[in-house]
Amino acid sequence: MAISVETFFLNPDAQGTLQAQIQEMIAAGILSGRFRAEEKLPSSRKLAAHLGVSRITVTLAYTELVANDYLTARGRSGFFVSGTAPVPPSFSPTEKGQETVDWAGTITRQFTGGDTPRKPKDWRSYRYPFIYGQADATLFDHANWRLCALRALGQKDFAAMTGDYFDQDDPLLIEYIARHTLPRRGIIARPEEILITLGAQNALWIVVQLLLQQGRKAAIEDPSYYTLRDQLGHTGCALDVIGVDSDGLPPEQIAADTDVIFTTPSHQSPTTATMPMARRKALLSRAKEIDAIVVEDDYEFEMSFRAPPSPALKSIDSDGRVIYLGSFSKSLFPGLRLGYLVGSEPFIRQARALRANVLRHPPGHIQRTVAYFLSLGHYDAQIRRMARVLQERRAVLEEAISSHGLIPANRSLYGGSSLWMQAPAHVDMGRAAEDLRANSVIIEPGAPFFSTETRRHNFYRLGYSSIASERIPQGVAHVAEAIRNARP
Template structure:
């Protein structure tokens, strides 16, 4: 049987190149059983004319399909569906409509989905003024060199790294670079057995909490804090104590006597951007020694100190192995990479490594080796330098626009970072403000998510400058000021 060319059409919303879309059409037809072994495909000339594409595009698509054994070429006779082409398994599907009779709320207890969540705009790039935090500006990223490193990691030389199973271990090349180049920037000395790769900082916090906490232990966390941390701690069933932060971050003297683990963002407090002074850091470590507790340091913006040199990390001041350091490449590279690391005493890392192995073994080998090349070849440092320059310009533009519009800054960070922590007039709930601004093309981050449940209307909000162009900043800030002024509150 000859498959007519009219069987194929290019959907306007289909993604990929023309060649990829033609390959997909043919492959789907074979997998779905519409084209069977021995069926003849339209000639490349006839299909190209029908689809309105070049003949070479169709020929290349057919060639790739032959390489994957979907098609076979029979000299001058043309292309046919291969006798050994991949196909879906054939089985009889049960007739009638399917129903879901399980009471999943009872079965699962909704222990995880029942926790507080705050929706974020997935289509944030379509907004004119995206003051969104943590996303990547494609104009600043080094696409070409990342692509080159990814291709190098795909080569035969690194095949074992890409395709192999490390079991509970990590790519030694990436671990070595983190130990020799990344950690010394924060004053940290560590050997490979004290480092564990994670799927971002969130995964690192989860591993730390699972290893260190249980229903009989007490954790202290900052208020406000990173919202994901509360969900992580809830899963451990530990007792959680909220410690209100001030202009210098977490005050050590406010910690309860019976605390077992303290979670802190000492370098860039999330979300206020406060930096804990060295004297306070030393006091925190002294209390940890006196009261025998452990500190988990989330250094999530460790490369974003561009106004002046970063203060030493808590881990660099630690002389008793009481600090567990969490780092991430989400802010300096891109969040979709999902690559972070834990640094701690060897017994802790061994326990966290064993726990990780029961869940995900290790981050994908190809991702690890690509990142290792990107770092080792100097592209990472060049990218960070470019980010510093761009963020410095954007921060200045934000500062000028905020001052001009008379908006109130609650915290902006002395060392840099990528956001401002803002405060609206009393009586304004920034969740409502965010909804009104979104209708005008402005995205802000309401502050309620960062606070404990006891908070009512929350006047705080976060404005990030990592994903918005300089030219857009003044007009976006002006729109925020207009919406606040429209409330009549001062």
């Protein structure tokens, strides 16, 4: 039996080359059971004319499917579904009965809820996306990333791509971090003191699991990264929420019974405050005095386009009590999900074991691709390019907010990719954010960054990493209008 050419069509929104789309279309038909063994495919000429593509494209797709045993070629007779092609499983679905499990009582911990907000998936379709932490495709070095990825997929790197490191990491990436990335932050570390993670969020989770439980106390900044607060809530530990000022976390307010201190000294999240050196030393002194561990999230230090970043807190740590978190996810692209932990060897040993029990290790070919991107100089070039563009956008944004009388709650001395803003006390920026979407504007309400006890609704964040400079003034005008029109 011949398969009708009318059953084939190309999805206009599909990704990949035409050849790949045709291969996928035919393979999907076979795997779903629509195309059966020994059925004849339309001729390459007929299918090409029907799809509006070149005949060679169809021929190459057919040839690749023959090589993968989906099709078989028979002389002048044409192409047929192979008799040994994969077949869909044969089963008879049973009717679903009434569930009787009490999941509310069976699940021992609830991980839904919390303060972590969801950003709109279609944010790129908005005209004024003042969204934080998303990649701007115009700034990313696609060409060199692709070359590094192809190199990582090559035969020479077959072991790195396919091997099971168990609890280890790509030695090439570890070496680059140890010899180049960390020394720029004033940190000297051996490979045994470095662990690759699935981004900073995964690194924080590992730290929280190892250091905190019921009966222990953590000190966090307020406002702070909402996901950290959610993670700490699952441990049952006591939580001491400490308000930050223009210099970050005040060490004198840390209680004597604190076990772990979480801080973002280089670029406080979300206020963008930078902790001066005198306070960094005071923080370490207080931690030593009360025998607490300090977790330093070196958040966005790469985006210091106004002045060189201060040395990391860990660089002045003389007794190994600072655990350092770094990430490539923000500086490259969020979907990369690659970061690293640096700490004393006994801590990293346990962190490595915990990670191995959960996910073994981040994918080897991703680690090797990043290692090449770093070692060949592409990363540094991209950071310089991003810094120039962000500096330009920052200048346009500051001029726009000044002309409309908007109020920055803090101004980062070093740069970054966002501004922390404050509206009049009566304004609920959560409601304003909802109203602004009608004008194709996205902003980030500030309330989720604050703890429940200190929640402030009149703060918001304006990110400028993903909005073109020429669109900033009009976007800010919409924000200013929404704030003026806000009702108590």
